[in-house]
Amino acid sequence: MEIVTSIEKMTQISLKWRKEGQKIAFVPTMGYFHEGHLSLMRLARKKGDRLVVSVFVNPTQFGPQEDFEKYPRDKKRDIELAKKEGVDVLFCPSKEEMYPPEYQTYVEVTELSRPLCGESRPGHFRGVATVVLKLFNIIRPHLAVFGEKDYQQLLVIKKVVQDLNLSVEIVSHPIVREIDGLAMSSRNVYLSSEERKSALSLFKSLKLAQELVKKGERNSDKIRKIVRDFILSHPYTKIDYIELRDPKNLIEKKEISGPTLLAIAIFVGQTRLIDNIILEID
Amino acid sequence: MEIVTSIEKMTQISLKWRKEGQKIAFVPTMGYFHEGHLSLMRLARKKGDRLVVSVFVNPTQFGPQEDFEKYPRDKKRDIELAKKEGVDVLFCPSKEEMYPPEYQTYVEVTELSRPLCGESRPGHFRGVATVVLKLFNIIRPHLAVFGEKDYQQLLVIKKVVQDLNLSVEIVSHPIVREIDGLAMSSRNVYLSSEERKSALSLFKSLKLAQELVKKGERNSDKIRKIVRDFILSHPYTKIDYIELRDPKNLIEKKEISGPTLLAIAIFVGQTRLIDNIILEID
Numbered sequence: 001m002e003i004v005t006s007i008e009k010m011t012q013i014s015l016k017w018r019k020e021g022q023k024i025a026f027v028p029t030m031g032y033f034h035e036g037h038l039s040l041m042r043l044a045r046k047k048g049d050r051l052v053v054s055v056f057v058n059p060t061q062f063g064p065q066e067d068f069e070k071y072p073r074d075k076k077r078d079i080e081l082a083k084k085e086g087v088d089v090l091f092c093p094s095k096e097e098m099y100p101p102e103y104q105t106y107v108e109v110t111e112l113s114r115p116l117c118g119e120s121r122p123g124h125f126r127g128v129a130t131v132v133l134k135l136f137n138i139i140r141p142h143l144a145v146f147g148e149k150d151y152q153q154l155l156v157i158k159k160v161v162q163d164l165n166l167s168v169e170i171v172s173h174p175i176v177r178e179i180d181g182l183a184m185s186s187r188n189v190y191l192s193s194e195e196r197k198s199a200l201s202l203f204k205s206l207k208l209a210q211e212l213v214k215k216g217e218r219n220s221d222k223i224r225k226i227v228r229d230f231i232l233s234h235p236y237t238k239i240d241y242i243e244l245r246d247p248k249n250l251i252e253k254k255e256i257s258g259p260t261l262l263a264i265a266i267f268v269g270q271t272r273l274i275d276n277i278i279l280e281i282d
Numbered sequence: 283m284e285i286v287t288s289i290e291k292m293t294q295i296s297l298k299w300r301k302e303g304q305k306i307a308f309v310p311t312m313g314y315f316h317e318g319h320l321s322l323m324r325l326a327r328k329k330g331d332r333l334v335v336s337v338f339v340n341p342t343q344f345g346p347q348e349d350f351e352k353y354p355r356d357k358k359r360d361i362e363l364a365k366k367e368g369v370d371v372l373f374c375p376s377k378e379e380m381y382p383p384e385y386q387t388y389v390e391v392t393e394l395s396r397p398l399c400g401e402s403r404p405g406h407f408r409g410v411a412t413v414v415l416k417l418f419n420i421i422r423p424h425l426a427v428f429g430e431k432d433y434q435q436l437l438v439i440k441k442v443v444q445d446l447n448l449s450v451e452i453v454s455h456p457i458v459r460e461i462d463g464l465a466m467s468s469r470n471v472y473l474s475s476e477e478r479k480s481a482l483s484l485f486k487s488l489k490l491a492q493e494l495v496k497k498g499e500r501n502s503d504k505i506r507k508i509v510r511d512f513i514l515s516h517p518y519t520k521i522d523y524i525e526l527r528d529p530k531n532l533i534e535k536k537e538i539s540g541p542t543l544l545a546i547a548i549f550v551g552q553t554r555l556i557d558n559i560i561l562e563i564d
Contacts, residue, residue: 007447102531104393105411105445110386129387137447163387165289165419249384 001083003090007098007138010091014052014140022049026141026168028132031055031092032072033081036147036176036184041085043173044145052139053082054091056098060106061127072189091139098134106130109156109163115250116152116263117274120240125156132157136168143169147176149183151263151276155250175275177203183275190271198234199268205230206277209262213279218256220244231266240265240272247278256281283365285372289380289420292373296334296422304331308423310414313337313374314354315363318429318458318466323367325455326427334421335364336373338380342388343409354471373421380416388412391438391445397532398434398545399556402522407438414439418450425451429458431465433545433558437532457557459485465557472553480516481550487512488559491544495561500538502526513548522547522554529560538563 004010017024025048027040045051055078062068075092082090106126112118113125136144146154158170176184181203182196191199205227212223224242231237244253247261256279263276286292299306307330309322327333337360344350357374364372388408394400395407418426428436440452458466463485464478473481487509494505506524513519526535529543538561545558 011447011449102393103445105389105391105442107446108388108390110388111384112386134445134447137449160387163385163416164389165293165416167293167419 001079001087001090003079003092005092005094005097007093010052010089010093010138011140013089014138017050018140023143024048024050024052024139024141026135026139026144027051027053028135028144028146029053029055030057030071030186031078032074032186032189033078034176034184034186034188036149038081038085039176040145040147040173041082041087043171044143045086047143047145047171048141050088051086052089052091052141053085053087054093054135054139056091056093056131056135058098058127058131059095060099060130061124063121063123066121067187072186091135098131107133107160107164109159112152112156112159112250115245115252116241116243117265118152120265120272125153128153129156129160133160133164133166136166141168143171145171145173148172149175149185149275151247151261152250155248181207183273185273187271187273191268195236195268195271198236199271199273201231201234201237202264202266202273202275205264206262206275210277210279213256213281220252220254220256220260223256223262227262227264231264236269238267240267244279283361283369283372285361285374287374287376287379289375292334292371292375292420293422295371296420299332300422305425306330306332306334306421306423308417308421308426309333309335310417310426310428311335311337312339312353312468313360314356314468314471315360316458316466316468316470318431320363320367321458322427322429322455323364323369325453326425327368329425329427329453330423332370333368334371334373334423335367335369336375336417336421338373338375338413338417340380340409340413341377342381342412343406345403345405348403349469354468373417380413389415389442389446391441394434394438394441394532397527397534398523398525399547400434402547402554407435410435411438411442415442415446415448418448423450425453427453427455430454431457431467431557433529433543434532437530463489465555467555469553469555473550477518477550477553480518481553481555483513483516483519484546484548484555484557487546488544488557492559492561495538495563502534502536502538502542505538505544509544509546513546518551520549522549526561 025044027044107129108126243263245261253260260279265274307326309326389411390408525545527543542561547556
């Protein structure tokens with residue numbers, strides 16, 4: 001496995017592979033790998049001839065009050081794990097390599113970026129769209145794999161690809177969970193063991209909502225209230241949002257009339273966690 | 283010469299050329315060709331193996347009060363002229379092809395887009411940067427040629443290429459002028475013959491400023507005042523801006539201490555005209 005920090009070098013490698021007719025698969029990450037990341041790598045490994053994984057804690061997607069500085073990092077461990085997954089190149093550019101002085105170009109997806117995490121984290125999806133477009137231009141993948149835990153991010157990236165006429169196939173991977181159901185996240189390390197117990201209410205509330213829908217409940221407000229009360233019955237929890245939306249365009253759904261995204265963000269102590277499910281009417 | 287209206291078809295052609303190892307040169311235009319456009323095509327023709335010219339009056343770079351609807355168009359004539367210049371593909375997508383329903387992705391270059399035309403035309407450079415990035419992704423040129431009359435646009439495009447890690451060479455072409463000095467522009471057709479005479483004050487004022495600098499004047503305010511008074515001594519003229527800026531980053535220059543961009547926008551009657559010169563201290 002090659003570790004590359006320079007943009008120029010990375011592009012050279014990709015161009016060479018492309019000339020050889022190799023299919024390039026790409027997994028963008030912020031590092032501190034967990035089983036979720038590794039699953040994306042395995043899927044990408046299967047789908048491409050060459051696998052590039054980027055590790056870059058992207059400053060432009062963090063708000064000024066957010067956890068950019070303390071976001072967990074462990075490059076040595078990431079390198080070992082990536083090697084085991086058969087990664088060909090681990091691309092780890094510096095902040096300065098990606099955003100040199102006088103950097104000033106940003107990509108914005110207007111409507112899809114507005115609700116949910118976009119409302120709680122102004123500028124977040126602008127940062128995500130920008131860095132992913134840069135990485136696509138540097139790495140020139142044929143396909144890129146994203147996790148469904150960041151559901152809104154997945155839609156934003158798909159929109160960038162479609163609107164800007166890129167030819168990258170966007171592949172999504174289902175949410176990877178701990179045995180008890182908690183969605184894997186690098187931020188889970190922030191949780192104390194007491195908070196960890198309460199955090200499980202997030203996953204359980206998704207299941208609860210699915211049960212309600214199965215039993216015939218169609219009213220979004222009612223589901224939202226039950227979910228809210230359930231989560232808040234656990235200590236240390238605070239609701240950021242509980243939203244029921246069309247999974248294609250994130251437009252609000254007052255009634256569960258077809259597949260409906262239930263997307264939730266909560267704080268457990270100081271830690272912000274997100275999770276989601278597509279509620280299905282059978 | 284092939285006339286292509288579909289994005290998919292255009293990309294297929296470009297990918298085929300790339301596979302064959304052909305160098306693709308590109309000139310983006312809004313059509314209604316004049317000698318300025320044709321000069322860009324000739325330069326591009328020399329620099330590439332294949333020449334693509336786009337004709338697309340881009341709605342996203344016009345403000346709501348601007349002349350998108352009445353912008354001059356003459357596709358038949360454009361086709362004849364392009365043929366004569368040895369264009370391989372004339373790419374003429376529809377508005378709907380470029381901006382389908384639910385289109386919502388935009389590229390913004392923050393600082394360079396702020397002053398000059400950016401101040402007079404809010405959103406203009408966002409529209410320019412977005413459409414040029416789309417065209418680059420569709421046509422995949424090795425190089426693209428832009429005119430220096432739209433000096434700020436040239437800087438914005440160069441910044442997009444640099445910041446988003448594109449590998450397109452941006453080539454600029456000097457301003458092409460009528461015999462009497464008026465910068466070629468599709469908008470010149472809006473001018474009545476009386477207005478046409480007054481419009482010449484724009485070019486003459488650039489010469490006047492260059493004379494002042496040659497004679498030792500270094501104070502930007504003084505130059506600006508003389509230029510303003512000169513232009514306003516001609517009927518039908520109104521000043522939009524007269525600015526002296528660093529030609530690299532558009533930062534204001536109070537003193538002419540090195541090469542300095544003098545950029546001017548005026549209205550002659552209802553018609554907005556721009557022109558510029560790099561003032562040199564010998």
